[in-house]
Amino acid sequence: MLFVSQLINGLQLGSIYALVALGYSMVYGIIKLLNFAHGDIIMVGGYIALFTLTFGQHPLIAAALTVAGCTVLAIVIEKLAYTPLRFAPRLSLLITAIGVSILLQNLAQYFFSATGRSFPGHLLLPQGGIALGSVQVAYTSIITILTSLISMVILTILVRRTRLGKAMRAVSEDQDAARLMGINVNSVITFTFAVGAALAGIGALMYSVRYPLMFPTMGAMLGLKAFVAAVFGGIGSIPGAMLGGYAIGMLEVLVTAVGLSGWVDGVVFMVLICVLMVRPTGIMGRSIMEKV
Amino acid sequence: MLSVTNMNVYYGNIYAIKDISFDVAEGEVVTLIGANGAGKSTILKTISGLLRSKTGSIMFSGEDISHTASHSIVTRGLAHVPEGRRIFLQMSVRENLEIGNYTQPGSTMNERIEQVYERFPRLKERRKQFAGTLSGGEQQMLAIGRALMSRPKLLMLDEPSMGLAPLLVEQIFGIIRELNSSGVTILLVEQNAHMALSVAKRGYVLETGRLVTSASAAELLQDDSVRKAYLGG
Ligand SMILES: Nc1ncnc2c1ncn2[C@@H]1O[C@H](COP(=O)(O)OP(=O)(O)O)[C@@H](O)[C@H]1O
Ligand SMILES: [Mg+2]
Numbered sequence: 450m451l452f453v454s455q456l457i458n459g460l461q462l463g464s465i466y467a468l469v470a471l472g473y474s475m476v477y478g479i480i481k482l483l484n485f486a487h488g489d490i491i492m493v494g495g496y497i498a499l500f501t502l503t504f505g506q507h508p509l510i511a512a513a514l515t516v517a518g519c520t521v522l523a524i525v526i527e528k529l530a531y532t533p534l535r536f537a538p539r540l541s542l543l544i545t546a547i548g549v550s551i552l553l554q555n556l557a558q559y560f561f562s563a564t565g566r567s568f569p570g571h572l573l574l575p576q577g578g579i580a581l582g583s584v585q586v587a588y589t590s591i592i593t594i595l596t597s598l599i600s601m602v603i604l605t606i607l608v609r610r611t612r613l614g615k616a617m618r619a620v621s622e623d624q625d626a627a628r629l630m631g632i633n634v635n636s637v638i639t640f641t642f643a644v645g646a647a648l649a650g651i652g653a654l655m656y657s658v659r660y661p662l663m664f665p666t667m668g669a670m671l672g673l674k675a676f677v678a679a680v681f682g683g684i685g686s687i688p689g690a691m692l693g694g695y696a697i698g699m700l701e702v703l704v705t706a707v708g709l710s711g712w713v714d715g716v717v718f719m720v721l722i723c724v725l726m727v728r729p730t731g732i733m734g735r736s737i738m739e740k741v
Numbered sequence: 742m743l744s745v746t747n748m749n750v751y752y753g754n755i756y757a758i759k760d761i762s763f764d765v766a767e768g769e770v771v772t773l774i775g776a777n778g779a780g781k782s783t784i785l786k787t788i789s790g791l792l793r794s795k796t797g798s799i800m801f802s803g804e805d806i807s808h809t810a811s812h813s814i815v816t817r818g819l820a821h822v823p824e825g826r827r828i829f830l831q832m833s834v835r836e837n838l839e840i841g842n843y844t845q846p847g848s849t850m851n852e853r854i855e856q857v858y859e860r861f862p863r864l865k866e867r868r869k870q871f872a873g874t875l876s877g878g879e880q881q882m883l884a885i886g887r888a889l890m891s892r893p894k895l896l897m898l899d900e901p902s903m904g905l906a907p908l909l910v911e912q913i914f915g916i917i918r919e920l921n922s923s924g925v926t927i928l929l930v931e932q933n934a935h936m937a938l939s940v941a942k943r944g945y946v947l948e949t950g951r952l953v954t955s956a957s958a959a960e961l962l963q964d965d966s967v968r969k970a971y972l973g974g
Contacts, residue, residue: 612843619829619840625791626827631815631844631891 453584455706456699461590463698464597465659468652469675470682470690471604472645478621478685479641481539485546486526488672489553490646494519494653495568495663496561502572511573516650523646527639535635550669557665568661573654593655600651601691604644608687617641621685670714677721683734692732742767742926743788743819743895747797750780750787757783758794759950765895770917770927772937772958774971775947781930782824784947785897788928789821790814802894816844820893824900824930826884830873834864837872837883841890850890857886860916878909885916896920897928902936914940934971938962946971 469491476484497518501511530549534542570589578587608614619627620637628634656671657663674697682693697717704716724731743765750758758780765771773781786792788799790811799807806814829837838857842850858865861882867875872883881901888896898917902910914936921927921940931937938944938958946954946967954967961967 612839612847615832615836615840616843618832622829622831623827626823626829627840628791628811629789629815629821629823629827630840630887631812632840633810633812 451706453581454586455702457584457586457590457594459699459702460695461593461655461659461698462701463695464594465652465655465671465694466675466678466698467691467694468597468600468648468655469671470678470694471601471687472649472652473672473676473679474682474684474686474690475617475641475645477679478687479617479638480531480542482531482542482546483676484642484645485543485672486549486553487645487649488668488670488675489550489557490519490522490526490668491649491653491656491671492557492663492665492668493522493553494650495657495667496557498573498654498657499566499568499663502569508573512651512654515654516647519646519650519653520643523642523649524639527642531642532635532639550672554665554669561663561665563665565662565664568657568663570658570661574658589658593658596651596655600648604648605687607644613637613640674714674717677717680731681721681724683731686731686733689731689733696732742802743928744800745784745788745797746800748784748787748794748799749796750783750792750794752783757950758787760796761947761950761952762797763945763952763955765926765928767894767926768921768924769943770921770929770941772929772931772934772941772944773947774931774934774937774944774961774967776970777932778949779947780950781947782899785821785823785899785928785930788897789819812844815891818892818894819897820888820891820895821897822884822888822899822901824903826880828872828875828880828883828887830871832872833869834872834875834883835868837887838864838890841887844891853890853892857889860889860919861886877904878906878912881905881909881913882916885913889920893925895926895928897930899930900932901929902931902933910936932971934961934967 494515498515575588616632616637678693678697679690682689701713704713746762748761798805838854901913941958944961
């Protein structure tokens, strides 16, 4: 019984990590940037949801505004901060991402103050749950797990089957070759940021319901965990990010369940280090094939 | 069809292409020959917009494309098969062809993929495989097939014979002839001057970023200095 409820608990947390890890992994896959501002986009999403719900918006409208807000923010950041560095060394790009992260946190502190605010999760998702045998499963868990599964199915179809998805894969493999195919590389990169941020927006909603305390640096640890999930699964790999997200979520719940809740973060990072020692490219990461 | 005037290209402080002008008329096969490092690939990359010339113009079908983005140049009917093939190794053979179709309507894509398969039956056999599993010759066929998907009026090929066994080289050059007789104009870059001059009508000789000779293929084959430098004596 306890096992089933912990399993669902882990899946719920893992779903959130997976959604956030996807954005990390896709952006890394396409321009080899560890976008450290990704977690802070989730923070902004959390505040958008908080304010729209508090001002009495319908939950679906609040959710749509959150996802749209995250997407627009990511596009603006990409255009203003990253596009000018398209041909700059990768280190400049990384430092810029860290700068954007700090800027977002400080702006949030300035506008929303550093004091925590509680998130009205009950205004977004229904309370209560259903009984699964003798286990009570919260609606929020079910909705979180299903929403992230559906998002990931849509993403997989987008990347595998559509023209734009194929262009994304082409750009991530070889930008110049993609240009020679008539692909507008800059637009494809912007689109990738937008998709990653939309997933982050969904993640922001689910995360805020689960950890209903909003503060300007709330995205930092979440971003770092999602980064660990992405690296664990093999950064750049979409199935890897999903797998990594679920693995980290389950692991955290497991560590907490055995009574070591104070050790959660430490264990997560230890596991990352161990995985990387055995498989430097992560679980699903492949080493780039050599040209014949 | 293509007219390059006063092309000057730099890599930082390295002066790679030194005031080059040349042209290619509709229906021709023209070759640029030169040793490794002479600047052949740089010229093709500049024409297709991956690099920029400091001066001059690149006229293609009556328009100056020297400031046009690469992806729009493809749309105008200029395709570039880059050195080293640069196919997408982690995509299937068919997906590579689909990406080649990026600038073209989806409605006629299957028909044109079938045409590529007709020209290169090996690709049809291997359509579901990852392109990374293909042999060198098959990869070159895929690179050419992928470029043909964009329905080029002018096809630029950068060392298509590189690293291939003699039999495959013959086959690739056979395909170049066929493409030309089906109406595609060709700009061919080669170190394999023998083969290049056997298909080309005219040629230019490039030495350390400068054009040193321009003549018909027949004349170049007879030219003493060309024979010494590029044809093994
Ligand atoms: N990315 C680059 N950075 C700096 N120099 C380069 C680069 N690519 C080519 N070069 C230099 O430009 C010159 C021409 O190179 P390239 O066009 O590749 O010659 P080719 O194709 O005839 O072998 C060479 O001297 C080469 O070293
Ligand atoms: Mg070259």
